[in-house]
Amino acid sequence: MAQFAPFRVGQARRSQILHTYGVGSIVDLPRMSVMPTGLQQWPPPSPLNEITEDRLLSLVQGHLGAQVQRLVAPIYRDGSDPFSEDARTGVPVVTFPRWVRCPRCQTLAPLDLGIFKLKEDLFRPDRTCYVHANCAVGKPPQVVPARFVMACRNGHLDDFPWDDFIEHKTPGCRGPLEFQESGLSSEVADLRVFCKGCNAGKPMALAFGENALKHLPQRCTGKHPHLGRDFEDKGCDEDPRVMLIGASNLWFSIQLSALSLPTDKGKLRQKVDEKWTGLKEVTHPDQLKPLLVFLPDLGAWSKEEIWAAIEEKRRSSAAGAATRSVAELRREEWGVLANPGAAPKSDDFRIHSSKVPKGFEKFIADVVLVERLRVVRACIGFTRVDSPGDFGDPGQIPQAQRAPLSRAAPSWVPATEVRGEGVFLRLREDNLSAWLAGDEAKKLDAEFRRAHVAFRRARNIPNPEDQYPGLRYVVLHSLSHTLLRQFAIECGYSSASIEERIYSAEPEAEGGPMAGILLFTAAADSEGTLGGLVALGEPDPLRRHLTVGLQRLQLCSSDPLCAEHRPDTKRGVLHGTACHSCLFVSETSCERGNKYLDRAVLAATVRRPITPWMNDVPTPHGSAH
Numbered sequence: 001m002a003q004f005a006p007f008r009v010g011q012a013r014r015s016q017i018l019h020t021y022g023v024g025s026i027v028d029l030p031r032m033s034v035m036p037t038g039l040q041q042w043p044p045p046s047p048l049n050e051i052t053e054d055r056l057l058s059l060v061q062g063h064l065g066a067q068v069q070r071l072v073a074p075i076y077r078d079g080s081d082p083f084s085e086d087a088r089t090g091v092p093v094v095t096f097p098r099w100v101r102c103p104r105c106q107t108l109a110p111l112d113l114g115i116f117k118l119k120e121d122l123f124r125p126d127r128t129c130y131v132h133a134n135c136a137v138g139k140p141p142q143v144v145p146a147r148f149v150m151a152c153r154n155g156h157l158d159d160f161p162w163d164d165f166i167e168h169k170t171p172g173c174r175g176p177l178e179f180q181e182s183g184l185s186s187e188v189a190d191l192r193v194f195c196k197g198c199n200a201g202k203p204m205a206l207a208f209g210e211n212a213l214k215h216l217p218q219r220c221t222g223k224h225p226h227l228g229r230d231f232e233d234k235g236c237d238e239d240p241r242v243m244l245i246g247a248s249n250l251w252f253s254i255q256l257s258a259l260s261l262p263t264d265k266g267k268l269r270q271k272v273d274e275k276w277t278g279l280k281e282v283t284h285p286d287q288l289k290p291l292l293v294f295l296p297d298l299g300a301w302s303k304e305e306i307w308a309a310i311e312e313k314r315r316s317s318a319a320g321a322a323t324r325s326v327a328e329l330r331r332e333e334w335g336v337l338a339n340p341g342a343a344p345k346s347d348d349f350r351i352h353s354s355k356v357p358k359g360f361e362k363f364i365a366d367v368v369l370v371e372r373l374r375v376v377r378a379c380i381g382f383t384r385v386d387s388p389g390d391f392g393d394p395g396q397i398p399q400a401q402r403a404p405l406s407r408a409a410p411s412w413v414p415a416t417e418v419r420g421e422g423v424f425l426r427l428r429e430d431n432l433s434a435w436l437a438g439d440e441a442k443k444l445d446a447e448f449r450r451a452h453v454a455f456r457r458a459r460n461i462p463n464p465e466d467q468y469p470g471l472r473y474v475v476l477h478s479l480s481h482t483l484l485r486q487f488a489i490e491c492g493y494s495s496a497s498i499e500e501r502i503y504s505a506e507p508e509a510e511g512g513p514m515a516g517i518l519l520f521t522a523a524a525d526s527e528g529t530l531g532g533l534v535a536l537g538e539p540d541p542l543r544r545h546l547t548v549g550l551q552r553l554q555l556c557s558s559d560p561l562c563a564e565h566r567p568d569t570k571r572g573v574l575h576g577t578a579c580h581s582c583l584f585v586s587e588t589s590c591e592r593g594n595k596y597l598d599r600a601v602l603a604a605t606v607r608r609p610i611t612p613w614m615n616d617v618p619t620p621h622g623s624a625h
Contacts, residue, residue, distance in 0.1 A: 420518025
């Protein structure tokens with residue numbers, strides 16, 4: 001990771017640029033705090049870093065516009081030679097927050113004031129930092145970023161308004177300011193900001209709570225630091241709020257993802273799709289001969305056949321893919337996963353059907369072992385304060401709350417690709433539909449619906465009645481978390497490394513009902529993972545994990561509190577009988593932020609609010625509860 005100036009200040013993995021340290025986020029490096037800039041400042045993307053996935057690209061275009069033409073992996077340079085050009089390229093960043101504090105004399109001032117100097121280390125970029133050159137206490141110490149910033153729900157971010165907050169006694173006074181600590185804990189209640197110039201001071205506790213806006217600017221500044229200090233959105237009507245730079249809700253990546261599905265147009269077209277990054281630059285058949293030396297997979301076809309496949313691929317790409325929504329993309333994936341016998345194979349996708357575990361035939365229609373899969377993800381923006389997980393589809397996030405990736409409409413977006421394995425379960429539609437039609441299920445469904453509406457109203461989300469996933473989704477989601485927690489015990493991967501993909505649609509939906517879950521794990525290297533998860537989809541291991549998992553749902557270590565918990569319309573809590581001890585998983589694994597969960601729909605709890613769907617399942621032999 002390189003700073004906007006021509007030197008490096010740290011490094012991050014490619015996947016982190018999408019998930020953790022993306023455009024507009026705050027990267028807490030060992031000795032300074034920085035922010036990746038908008039795409040307008042990034043180095044021009046190289047064809048070598050381009051990722052091909054037409055379905056995902058089409059979905060991205062549906063969100064950002066047809067001008068987006070490429071999915072590009074973030075630039076990577078090892079920078080082994082600090083003076084080489086490679087060390088001067090990468091993801092550009094700017095220093096943020098601009099206000100910093102000296103830990104010795106407690107002086108608080110912006111970098112623009114000039115009292116803090118940048119100390120660069122070419123050979124150890126992690127040691128690059130700002131120091132207080134004129135500190136009166138010992139030799140120049142390394143300064144630390146001010147830990148308070150201002151943010152709003154519309155994605156804006158700015159430095160804390162220290163001068164406005166302190167209300168100087170002398171007009172025009174600008175400090176210097178000083179932090180004063182009255183306790184040992186460094187809590188907000190123990191902090192006070194003091195001006196050495198006019199002796200004005202205020203406790204930091206006044207910046208928080210219901211009356212905070214009395215001491216802070218009443219209007220959001222509309223700043224996007226990643227787009228430049230001169231960039232400002234006019235007329236933001238959201239109330240700004242004080243946040244810590246390490247707050248988990250300060251930055252959320254808005255991502256779209258897709259499974260790479262093989263084409264049904266033949267092996268040659270499949271190979272062309274896989275190698276399209278290199279083949280799309282070919283403009284004449286004669287250019288194929290030297291290129292085929294590096295593409296031995298195409299050696300089985302003639303130059304004319306390959307050229308015809310390239311032209312067909314180019315025409316179909318120009319026409320544009322039909323997929324424009326997450327629902328349509330999931331429907332395509334469901335069509336392949338639910339029919340493993342007819343699914344084409346490729347180097348990145350290979351599935352086959354397995355037997356349903358004995359005793360679960362009335363609940364599970366099919367088990368599919370996904371031996372190989374490729375998942376491509378793209379970042380299309382980010383939010384602050386409110387998580388994209390509050391919405392069922394990123395397309396439903398209000399445009400005002402989406403912070404842009406660049407000043408102008410981007411022509412490419414950051415993306416990553418991972419390869420791995422998984423297990424897919426398709427549930428019995430007749431059994432599930434019959435249970436959902438029961439009076440108990442309808443009552444619980446109405447309970448979740450009321451909580452869904454209350455949750456969205458509390459967050460001022462437009463059309464609060466929309467996007468309710470239904471009790472069908474609660475059943476699928478709860479079963480997914482149950483298996484995920486069980487698989488993590490034995491498969492060799494941590495629970496945070498396993499992800500879920502829920503396929504849920506009501507019978508009246510276009511294309512018919514869907515009821516399935518895909519649990520998968522993936523790694524960024526070229527080979528993917530090692531088969532530990534697929535092995536658990538075999539009949540005997542899967543039966544063991546299902547029976548033990550369902551038995552553990554009956555009693556939670558947090559009972560009776562957990563068993564008595566219901567979806568709350570007053571607080572807008574979107575889970576029923578579920579907690580960290582029984583159903584919650586890492587947010588990197590869950591697609592809905594641990595919402596719409598209830599173990600009571602799968603197993604009888606001590607409260608027994610409903611007859612569970614899986615009410616008649618085998619009992620594990622010799623298993624401990």
